[in-house]
Amino acid sequence: MNQDFLIPIKDSVVAYLALQSASCLGHSIQIHSTEEGFPDLENVQIAIFGVQEDRNSQDNFGCGEDLYLIRRKFYQLFPGNWHTNIADLGDIEKGNQVSDTYFAVREIITSLLKKNIIPVIIGGGQDITYVNYRAYDALEQSVNITAVDSRFDLGSLEEDLTSQSYLSKIIMQEPNNLFNYCNVGYQTYFNSQEEISLLDNLFFDAHRLGKAKELENIEPAFRNADIVSIDIGAVRQSEAPANNNASPNGFYGEEICAIARYAGISDKVSSFGIYEYNSKHDNNHQTAHLIAQIIWYFIEGVNFRVKDYPFSGKENYQRFTVLLEDDEPLTFYKSNKSGRWWIEINILSNNKYKRHALIPCTYKDYTDATQQIIPEKWYKAMKKMV
Incomplete structure (x- = not known):
């Protein structure tokens, strides 16, 4: 890993940590500091780093600054009953050009992924999600992205890459390794009907805010993701004011923390980012505190991973076959470890989408199938694979 891309944590944060309880989280983390190097x-499982880049953040300049405020709140928290080794690598500074920052971010993420370390990215605009996605090119695998956002951030191909146009770049630019994109928490009035139709026509998944608040229904969206990207603007303004695009509606603090835990507990999620934090609007550091708790819940989830699919063989699952009147039977699997459900897609053994052969689902999807209602997620996955 090129350590030159990363600058140490501020000395003032390290000094502040020294005044905290000896059992707080900051004392159990390896920190990139001037003194310690x-x-x-x-043996590290999770590596946190910040990105001081705001030049492509739409209407939210300043979102790469003052990341130390998040760290101060995070270090003060107490760890759970964890066995997870965590490192804080410091920050990537703004490059001379935005492309220089992107290069550094991509190199760091790729290096961490190859070491099987989960990067947790804080700061910067949500355009960093595109860079995170490109880091997977080195792994030569198809990728699923789940974004928690009130907007799809499609933009248009003609636009430069920004925090509100990164998705069109992911969809259209080569190499195209995207298998599925899932939005959690979109608000209809922020997205045109053309965009909503386009996502549906691409067989992507989108969960409107009201539906996404029924949290048990969206857990499979995170179990199916490689990359989870959170725009802090998806949280309502009263809970997280530190975003120039904040809205009166959105997730509550406890809901976004539950979502982070879903992301952490997913055996598949291998990178996690929280973007668009703008300290200029942060009343009493409230949003910094919430982001610290979001990271805490993500780590909590990682610590309680049970190594379901794709880590264990089918002998560790109960198999259920549902006969359909006018179609081939559907096969469901229920994990003996966690009680979670999957639905199988029958594909050829040499199909490049083989790693997506089991689609996470809910018990309700199974009961619907017994009533001859085919789960939409199965239909969409089939359309993408054929």
Whole structure:
């Protein structure tokens, strides 16, 4: 890993940590500081780093600044009953050009992924999601993205890459490794009907805010993701004011924390980012505190991963076959470890989408199938694979 891309945590944050309880989280994390140097990443499972880049953040300039406020709140928290080794690598500074920052972010993420370390990215605009996605090119695999956002951020191909146009770049630019995009929490009045139709025509998934608040229904969206990207503007303004695009409606603090835990507990999620934090609007550091708790819940989830699919063989599942009147039977699997459900897509053994052969679903999807109602997620996955 090129450590030159990363600058140490502010000395003032390290000094502040020294005044905190000896059992708080900051004392159990390896921190990239001026005094201690760069952490040893041997046996580290999660690596946090910040991105001081705001130049492509739409109407939210300043979203790469003052990330130390998040760290101060995060270090103060107490760890759960965890066995997860965590490192804080410091921040990537703004490059001379935005492309220089992107290059550094991509290199760091790729390096961490190859070490099987989960990057947790804080700060910067949500355009960093595109860079995160491109980091997977080195792994040569198809990728699923789940974004928690009130907007789809499609933009148009003609636009430059910004926090509100990154998705069109992911969909259209080569190499195209995207298998599925899922939006959680979109608000209809922020998205044109053409955009909503386009996502449906691409067989992507989108969960409107009201539906997404029924949290048990959206858990499979995170179990199916490789990349989870959170725009802090998806949280209502009264809960998280530190975003120039904040809205009166959105998720509550406890809901976004539950979502982060879903992302963490997913065996498949291998990178996690929280973007668009703008300290200029942060009353009493409230949003910094919430982001610290979001990261806490993500780590909590990672610590309680049970290694379901794709880590265990089908002998560890109960199999259920549902006979359909006018179609081939559907096969469901229920994990003996966690009680979670999957639905199988029958594909050829040499199909490049083989790693997506089991689609996460809910018990309700199974009961619907017994009533001859085919789950929409099965239909969409089939359309993408054929």
